[in-house]
Amino acid sequence: MVRHAELMVDYCAGNEAAFRELYALAAPRLLAYLICLARDRSTAEEILQQTFIKLHQSRAAYVRGADPMPWLYTIAHRTFLDEARRRKRSRVEPARTDELPEIAVSFDGGAANEDPYSAEQIAEVLAALDRLPDNQRDALVLTKIQGKSIAEAATILGTTPGAIKLRAHRGYVTLRELLRSTEDER
Amino acid sequence: MNLDSVLEAVSSVRAPPPSAALVAAVHHPVAVRTRVPSREIAALVAMSVPLAFLHAYSNGLRTDLGRVSPAWLVAVGCAWLLAFVAPLVAVMLPARGSVIADPSRVLGSAALVPAFVVVLGITVAGSVQAPNLTNADEVSGIVRCLVSGLEVAAMPFIVAFLALRRAMPVDARAMGAALGGAGGALGGFALHLQCEAGGAVHTGFGHAGAAVVGAVIGYLLVGYLQRSR
Numbered sequence: 001m002v003r004h005a006e007l008m009v010d011y012c013a014g015n016e017a018a019f020r021e022l023y024a025l026a027a028p029r030l031l032a033y034l035i036c037l038a039r040d041r042s043t044a045e046e047i048l049q050q051t052f053i054k055l056h057q058s059r060a061a062y063v064r065g066a067d068p069m070p071w072l073y074t075i076a077h078r079t080f081l082d083e084a085r086r087r088k089r090s091r092v093e094p095a096r097t098d099e100l101p102e103i104a105v106s107f108d109g110g111a112a113n114e115d116p117y118s119a120e121q122i123a124e125v126l127a128a129l130d131r132l133p134d135n136q137r138d139a140l141v142l143t144k145i146q147g148k149s150i151a152e153a154a155t156i157l158g159t160t161p162g163a164i165k166l167r168a169h170r171g172y173v174t175l176r177e178l179l180r181s182t183e184d185e186r
Numbered sequence: 187m188n189l190d191s192v193l194e195a196v197s198s199v200r201a202p203p204p205s206a207a208l209v210a211a212v213h214h215p216v217a218v219r220t221r222v223p224s225r226e227i228a229a230l231v232a233m234s235v236p237l238a239f240l241h242a243y244s245n246g247l248r249t250d251l252g253r254v255s256p257a258w259l260v261a262v263g264c265a266w267l268l269a270f271v272a273p274l275v276a277v278m279l280p281a282r283g284s285v286i287a288d289p290s291r292v293l294g295s296a297a298l299v300p301a302f303v304v305v306l307g308i309t310v311a312g313s314v315q316a317p318n319l320t321n322a323d324e325v326s327g328i329v330r331c332l333v334s335g336l337e338v339a340a341m342p343f344i345v346a347f348l349a350l351r352r353a354m355p356v357d358a359r360a361m362g363a364a365l366g367g368a369g370g371a372l373g374g375f376a377l378h379l380q381c382e383a384g385g386a387v388h389t390g391f392g393h394a395g396a397a398v399v400g401a402v403i404g405y406l407l408v409g410y411l412q413r414s415r
Contacts, residue, residue, distance in 0.1 A: 005283075014217035020204070027201035035199060049205040056211050060218040061352035063285050071285035077356045078412075085413070125192050138356070144193045154289050158355025161290065176189055 008068040012059050023052060026069065029146060030076050036141040037080045039130050047083055051076040073142070073156045128178040136171030143168045223279045226349050230278075231271060234342040238372050241338050242379035250382040259378075262311050266375035269303050269397065270342075273368040277361050278346060285353050289360065296363035296405075300398045303371050307394030308386040311378060327383055328392035334380075335373025335396025336403075343369040343404060359409045366404020370397030 004025060010018035027048060034044035034051075054075050055068075062068060129137055135157075142153040143164065153168075154161045204212075251259075276295035281288045346365045354361060373396035381393070 011215065012218050012220050014215050016212060016215055019212050019215065023201075023204055028199055029197070031201045032197040032199045036196065045202055048201065049208050052204065052208050053211050056208075056215065058352035059215075060220060061285070062220045063223060063280060063353075064220050066280065066283050066285045068285065071353065074286060074355050081356075081412075121192055122196055125189075125196060144190070145197045147197070155284060155286050156355060158286075158289050158292075158357040158360060160293060172189075179189065 004068055005065055008059075008062055008066075009064060012062055012064075019056075022068075026072055027052075029069075030072060033073065033141060033146055034076055034080060036126065036129055036137070036145060037077065038084075039126055043083070047076065047079050050079050050083070054079060070148075070152050070156050073146075073148075077138070077156070124179060124182055125175075128175050128182070131178060132171050132174055136167045136174065139164045139167035140171035140175065144172065221349075221353070227271075227274055227278050230274060230342060230345055230349070233345065234270070234372055235267065235375075237341055238338050238376040239379065241334075242376045245334065245380050248380055248382035262306070263375060263378055265306055265310065266303070266371055266378055269299050269306070269371035270368050270375060273299050273364040273371075274342075274346065277364045277368075278350065280353075286355050287361065289355060292364050293360045296360045296367060296401060299364070299367045299371060300394075300401045303367075303374055303394040303397040304390060307374070307389040307391075311374075311389040311393060324387065328388055328395070331377050331381055331383075331388070331392030332395045332399060335370060335377050335393060336400060338373035338376045339366065339369030339396060339400045341369075342372055343400070347408070358412060359405045362404035362406075362408025363401040364404070366407075367397045367401035369404070370395075370400025373397070373400065 004022065007018045007022040007025070011022060030051060031044055031048050034047050035041055038044045038047065051072065055072060058075065062071070129141065132140065138157055139153060142148045142156060143150065148156070150161045150164050150168075154164045157164065248254075273295035276291040277287050280286055281291075343365050346368070347362070350361065374393045377393045377396070381388075383389075383392075
């Protein structure tokens with residue numbers, strides 16, 4: 001995360017290349033997070049772009065030397081909430097394409113990992129995530145999918161580490177039950 | 187299927203390149219001065235404390251200034267100011283290496299500071315002799331002081347909120363409560379200088395009440411602002 005901080009400092013100093021590198025490092029993680037929240041890839045991509053525009057507008061709020069990632073997650077999450085409210089107000093429901101995350105590629109273009117799971121299985125998990133209460137889903141996505149520590153997730157969501165632990169655990173148990181019942185139905 | 191592995195697979199996505207709008211927005215970015223939290227806190231305290239003095243002076247300083255012990259006056263005043271500064275530090279000064287404040291510290295200050303000032307109001311500040319008042323006078327006095335305290339609370343709350351609006355967590359209601367409590371404690375400080383009405387009930391509800399009501403208003407207002415953007 002030191003690299004993220006260095007890039008953010010350079011970017012705030014007016015270095016455009018630093019922004020591009022920061023985008024390359026942060027965007028895949030943020031997009032995965034937004035797909036879990038929005039469950040729609042095109043909406044998530046749109047919010048991702050808005051997130052970075054907001055980052056650009058808010059860069060004076062950055063504290064020199066700090067890891068910008070938790071802050072970026074809060075900007076992304078709040079942009080998602082704003083967008084969801086805007087769509088609700090204008091009664092425009094996004095057409096859920098259920099388009100699935102692509103397999104990651106490393107920066108040199110090669111495959112980042114071999115994904116042993118089918119698109120259908122991932123779609124099932126995303127659909128089950130969508131059925132969790134918001135606070136459980138947020139805690140679960142940050143800790144189990146994004147790999148954030150309990151403390152980082154608490155900072156992003158603005159609650160205590162104890163609450164995050166409890167929500168993530170409950171969310172995980174509920175998610176497992178939802179997936180088991182889906183498998184039983186088949 | 188192994189749920190942990192599937193969850194890990196969900197995080198593997200390829201991001202699109204920056205959009206044309208984003209590229210245009212960040213083209214040749216202007217260098218900006220980043221936030222220095224300690225400087226912001228110092229500036230806010232330097233603005234707010236004179237405002238509290240001014241408020242007390244314009245409403246008339248307490249008439250028993252010559253009779254109360256200067257040591258008591260200063261010590262209790264410092265306790266009110268401590269209750270103002272402590273939540274500001276918790277909310278505005280992030281942990282090392284972070285942009286956002288530590289949520290445990292924020293929640294702690296949002297809950298503890300109003301409780302502390304109520305105890306302060308009831309025990310220490312209420313130790314001056316209470317005048318003989320009817321119940322109606324007592325209630326109207328409490329309401330007057332409460333409103334006066336909240337007037338003082340407004341400025342630091344608004345300034346701190348504006349300073350932090352781009353560095354808040356997803357749920358910032360606790361931050362709102364802590365800032366409201368801080369503003370209310372400053373209101374309590376101003377009331378300490380201007381109101382000679384003693385008694386645990388008056389200072390407990392009227393003076394310390396500004397911090398409690400400020401915290402509740404801050405919590406609700408920030409929640410509302412976050413929802414209505």
